[in-house]
Amino acid sequence: MDALSLYGLGLFWIVLQTTLLGHAGWSEGKAPLVLSTVIYAGFYLEEIRGLVLSFFLGYSLDVFSGSEPGISSILMVLLCLLGQQLRKGIVVEGAFAVSLVSFVLGALYGACWAQVYSLFQGDLIPDGVALWEAFRQAVILGLAAPFLFEAARKVHRAVSKGRKFFRKAE
Amino acid sequence: MWFRRYKALWISTLLIVMAMAVFSAHRRALLSPSPFEEFLFTLMKPFQWSLTRGTEAVRSIWSGYVNLVHVQRENRHLHRRLRELEQKLTDYEELKAANVRLRRLLSFRGDLGVPSMAAQIIGDDSTGWFRTVLIDKGRRHGVARRMPVVAPEGVVGQTIECALGVSKVLLITDRNSAIDVMIQRSRTRGILEGKGEEDLCTMKFVARTADVKEGDRVITSGLGGIYPKGLLVGRVVAVQKQPFGLFQSVEVAPSVNFGRLEEVLVLLRSPEAEEGLSAAEGS
Numbered sequence: 001m002d003a004l005s006l007y008g009l010g011l012f013w014i015v016l017q018t019t020l021l022g023h024a025g026w027s028e029g030k031a032p033l034v035l036s037t038v039i040y041a042g043f044y045l046e047e048i049r050g051l052v053l054s055f056f057l058g059y060s061l062d063v064f065s066g067s068e069p070g071i072s073s074i075l076m077v078l079l080c081l082l083g084q085q086l087r088k089g090i091v092v093e094g095a096f097a098v099s100l101v102s103f104v105l106g107a108l109y110g111a112c113w114a115q116v117y118s119l120f121q122g123d124l125i126p127d128g129v130a131l132w133e134a135f136r137q138a139v140i141l142g143l144a145a146p147f148l149f150e151a152a153r154k155v156h157r158a159v160s161k162g163r164k165f166f167r168k169a170e
Numbered sequence: 171m172w173f174r175r176y177k178a179l180w181i182s183t184l185l186i187v188m189a190m191a192v193f194s195a196h197r198r199a200l201l202s203p204s205p206f207e208e209f210l211f212t213l214m215k216p217f218q219w220s221l222t223r224g225t226e227a228v229r230s231i232w233s234g235y236v237n238l239v240h241v242q243r244e245n246r247h248l249h250r251r252l253r254e255l256e257q258k259l260t261d262y263e264e265l266k267a268a269n270v271r272l273r274r275l276l277s278f279r280g281d282l283g284v285p286s287m288a289a290q291i292i293g294d295d296s297t298g299w300f301r302t303v304l305i306d307k308g309r310r311h312g313v314a315r316r317m318p319v320v321a322p323e324g325v326v327g328q329t330i331e332c333a334l335g336v337s338k339v340l341l342i343t344d345r346n347s348a349i350d351v352m353i354q355r356s357r358t359r360g361i362l363e364g365k366g367e368e369d370l371c372t373m374k375f376v377a378r379t380a381d382v383k384e385g386d387r388v389i390t391s392g393l394g395g396i397y398p399k400g401l402l403v404g405r406v407v408a409v410q411k412q413p414f415g416l417f418q419s420v421e422v423a424p425s426v427n428f429g430r431l432e433e434v435l436v437l438l439r440s441p442e443a444e445e446g447l448s449a450a451e452g453s
Contacts, residue, residue: 011214014214014296015214015217015218015221015293016221017296017297018218018293018294018295018296018304019218019221019222019225019292019293019294020221020225031298032296047177047178047181048177048178051178051181051182051185052181052185054185055185055189059192059206060210061296061297063203063206063207063210063211064210064214064293064295064296064304065295065296065297065299065300065302066295066297066299066301066330066338066340066344066346067297067300068193068196068197069192069193069196069204069207070189070190070191070192070193070194070196071189071193073185073186073189073192074186074189074190074193077182077185077186077189078182078186081178081179081182113299114299117299120193120197133298133299136298137298
């Protein structure tokens, strides 16, 4: 249930990216906001649920972009797995920590995405442009991450509370 | 025991293999669009549609009303009257603009001589990497893959994926886009490729000796099997001839302003042409 609700949140970010940002004249400010949900899942969700959620969020992101479905799924599963390994060693609390981790993982995701894409589609995006785009998107993600993380945390907590309430009622 | 210990790793491997299978099936057009994509498009269409319309309404109120706040402060006694009129004016302007756009679209549709269907843009690309848009017409309306999409100003792109009620359009400015075009004045041919920028494309494979000038109109050549001949694509904005090499570099500005695009026309193919294209794709 918590994974499903986070999936809903991820879909909401995708719809937001495909509609509001463009209409608000923010086309250049686009970044995969949904990455924040994947990173949150990596750090706070049960392992298997987090991985399955990442797979479907990646797939959904590709469906609404010009990319071939599958590439983002692979990278988001790997990103979630990386988050699960990192959470054994570091605690991500506070806006600065969330921003920093999101920036680093976002940049890693963007750079890997560009490389994997060029592996399958050829050098359509020049290296310099790809790295700059990955960096730009990571900066935006890093700045927005505290808010996006808080939204994911609120959704996650609400579902947990709901579950406890129903258990008690039973 | 071993499986339980490395459960996450096993599941990750399985999911990655699944993602690769999806990718592979998609590339070979075996799964285009998959039931999951179909479901997502159908599920999200109302949200995208209402968010798009909502934003437009807010933007219209913002420009028509909030910008006048200072004037309203100076004219308190006219406040209520002004707001009513402003709202009416905004509605009227919106209707007028829509009327002009649709009239142009209708007249353009008549000029084309090809069966076509009007569609509204309901969303754009979810990442910053591609130049694609979603339109509110899909297979149910007779739209299929690789159909040309145009606006009164010129060529917009082609459909690359069609769900039941939504289609994805690859814009001519996307890096994956390539169109066979020619210079209208000198009939010089070339391939127009997107650069991933909103307002610039590159015309490639134009012989160095070919006659190309800034301001020349670029139109579709009709070769390539997707776009009919003679549709306006854009204008030449820069020509660079190197003292060596076979080709010259030609930069083209699309005639369509993609940032302000709201309605488009999908040029429908006849069933025979559809079958021919499918056979060509299959071979």
